[in-house]
Amino acid sequence: MKILGLNAIGFNTSSSLLVDGKLVFAIEEERLSREKRTRKFPILAINYILKTFSLRIEDIDAIAVSWNPGVNLEKFDLNYSSNKTYIPNILYSIPSYLFKLGKVLDSKMVVQDFFTEKNKKIKIFYINHHLCHAAAFNFSKFKKASILTLDAFGEKQSAGLYYGLDNKITEISKIFFPHSLGSFYSTFTEICGFTPQSDEWKLMGASAYGKKNHFYKKIKKLINLKNDGTFELDLNFFNHYMFHRPNFYNQKLLSYLKIETNRFTTLSKDYYNLAYAAQKIFEETLFHILNNFYKKTNNSNLVFSGGCALNCLANGQIIHKTKFKKIFIPPVPDDAGAGLGAAFYVNNNIFERKRNYVMQNNYLGPESSNNEIKKKLIKYKLEFKHTKEPEKFAANLIANNQIIGWFQGRLEFGDRALGNRSILADPRQKDIKDRINNIIKYREIFRPFAPAILDEKVKEYFEDYQNSDFMEKTLKIKKIFRKKLPGITHNDGTGRLQTVKKNNNKKFYNLINEFYKLTNCPVIINTSLNYKGEPICCFIEDAIKTFYLTGLNYIIIGNYYLIKK
Numbered sequence: 164m165k166i167l168g169l170n171a172i173g174f175n176t177s178s179s180l181l182v183d184g185k186l187v188f189a190i191e192e193e194r195l196s197r198e199k200r201t202r203k204f205p206i207l208a209i210n211y212i213l214k215t216f217s218l219r220i221e222d223i224d225a226i227a228v229s230w231n232p233g234v235n236l237e238k239f240d241l242n243y244s245s246n247k248t249y250i251p252n253i254l255y256s257i258p259s260y261l262f263k264l265g266k267v268l269d270s271k272m273v274v275q276d277f278f279t280e281k282n283k284k285i286k287i288f289y290i291n292h293h294l295c296h297a298a299a300f301n302f303s304k305f306k307k308a309s310i311l312t313l314d315a316f317g318e319k320q321s322a323g324l325y326y327g328l329d330n331k332i333t334e335i336s337k338i339f340f341p342h343s344l345g346s347f348y349s350t351f352t353e354i355c356g357f358t359p360q361s362d363e364w365k366l367m368g369a370s371a372y373g374k375k376n377h378f379y380k381k382i383k384k385l386i387n388l389k390n391d392g393t394f395e396l397d398l399n400f401f402n403h404y405m406f407h408r409p410n411f412y413n414q415k416l417l418s419y420l421k422i423e424t425n426r427f428t429t430l431s432k433d434y435y436n437l438a439y440a441a442q443k444i445f446e447e448t449l450f451h452i453l454n455n456f457y458k459k460t461n462n463s464n465l466v467f468s469g470g471c472a473l474n475c476l477a478n479g480q481i482i483h484k485t486k487f488k489k490i491f492i493p494p495v496p497d498d499a500g501a502g503l504g505a506a507f508y509v510n511n512n513i514f515e516r517k518r519n520y521v522m523q524n525n526y527l528g529p530e531s532s533n534n535e536i537k538k539k540l541i542k543y544k545l546e547f548k549h550t551k552e553p554e555k556f557a558a559n560l561i562a563n564n565q566i567i568g569w570f571q572g573r574l575e576f577g578d579r580a581l582g583n584r585s586i587l588a589d590p591r592q593k594d595i596k597d598r599i600n601n602i603i604k605y606r607e608i609f610r611p612f613a614p615a616i617l618d619e620k621v622k623e624y625f626e627d628y629q630n631s632d633f634m635e636k637t638l639k640i641k642k643i644f645r646k647k648l649p650g651i652t653h654n655d656g657t658g659r660l661q662t663v664k665k666n667n668n669k670k671f672y673n674l675i676n677e678f679y680k681l682t683n684c685p686v687i688i689n690t691s692l693n694y695k696g697e698p699i700c701c702f703i704e705d706a707i708k709t710f711y712l713t714g715l716n717y718i719i720i721g722n723y724y725l726i727k728k
Contacts, residue, residue: 292317392455
């Protein structure tokens with residue numbers, strides 16, 4: 164059984180392949196097209212998967228798409244919102260051919276269609292977008308769990324509360340757009356001068372430099388936390404219901420806050436305070452939803468997905484602010500991973516096949532052998548050298564204050580590089596953050612870097628140990644280490660950690676362990692191998708380009724390395 168999962172609408176289009184219920188490949192279109200956060204149909208990703216596995220399209224048994232256009236054809240119900248300022252229900256343009264042959268199974272859940280290729284009918288399933296996020300449950304380790312999905316919107320929905328048991332995902336309740344926590348956060352991302360639905364992590368990083376003041380009190384009045392565990396925004400101050408044209412905010416909001424949109428490359432005190440307020444209110448709203456949700460399920464396992472699950476600062480507090488005890492947040496909780504969820508939903512929930520896959524890592528993309536690497540380096544007439552022990556070689560470079568590129572194994576699926584397409588450095592150096600931001604990443608100076616740490620050492624360096632294999636949680640660094648590790652300590656004393664286990668990535672684990680032997684420090688800086696405006700490196704050519712266009716001192720590609728003279 165081969166199922167192709169597609170995120171073909173919105174940002175970060177992608178494709179993935181399930182074979183007999185197991186995920187064997189996944190890649191974002193941007194990694195191949197080199198167009199960051201592309202919205203183009205993932206044709207390159209589809210073709211790459213077919214070529215890699217020597218498949219033809221007629222070899223595919225089903226295609227799962229992470230959006231159900233049938234929902235957008237329903238009549239809008241004003242009861243979805245007690246705030247009657249949301250009048251228009253703008254439908255997406257739906258190609259008529261989707262329904263000529265299609266059979267509607269349930270317009271709220273699935274629209275089924277098919278096309279014929281060489282006399283084979285290939286089924287296409289259009290799955291409710293939030294169900295696709297919820298289907299992360301199907302590749303979690305939980306047999307039963309509470310499931311929360313939160314994002315800007317999908318079809319008409321901005322949040323979903325579900326219960327997962329074995330193969331079954333049951334809907335409990337939902338929150339409808341335009342009352343959207345994701346769009347709320349994007350509004351203040353935009354006011355601070357960043358790109359909404361793209362740069363929200365910049366707002367999260369900036370929040371550490373702000374403090375509680377009048378912005379918090381004013382913004383707090385714009386969101387009503389209801390007794391049933393939902394919330395409503397005061398839509399008089401937001402442009403969400405006009406589908407973000409021209410902005411997420413309106414002039415009334417700016418006048419109310421007595422602030423203008425930031426038009427500079429740096430942030431002033433006011434914008435840091437605004438970022439702080441938006442982050443705190445986001446967190447309070449999330450915990451409000453979760454605490455009420457727990458009362459409905461009484462199950463302490465939580466699967467959290469959707470774009471809002473990228474907010475690692477909030478993620479790290481869930482266990483302390485709610486009654487949930489175990490959390491699974493997939494490495495690709497945003498829309499790039501929604502096509503993957505669609506494929507799992509079709510496999511486990513529609514075809515009712517038993518779950519047989521748990522996601523342990525996100526190394527799901529292309530890889531290059533040492534032979535291929537050597538041929539490419541020769542082809543481009545580059546001077547290079549060979550090392551038998553790249554982990555030891557890399558650890559020595561980092562210990563000697565070198566910033567290196569690290570290109571190994573299969574490409575990560577998702578926004579976070581977890582040790583295969585990474586830039587690595589020594590977190591003990593006082594100027595290391597500024598060096599990486601200024602001469603390599605070319606990005607805002609307040610942006611923090613993530614600590615990758617040996618899993619067995621987390622309790623020694625961080626308060627209140629939590630597993631964070633996918634760099635999905637931010638935790639407090641113990642005070643005794645904050646000044647010793649300035650490269651990974653953010654302004655609020657936190658770090659977005661990656662807990663590195665030997666069974667997840669042996670080569671990366673060994674590198675950090677070698678660094679630990681040399682320095683008695685089991686932590687290194689890990690950030691993605693790219694620079695501002697570029698997707699994470701996919702192929703050897705991307706790594707070479709990044710090396711020569713940035714201030715990297717070395718880059719290690721497989722067992723070969725390049726040096727700048």
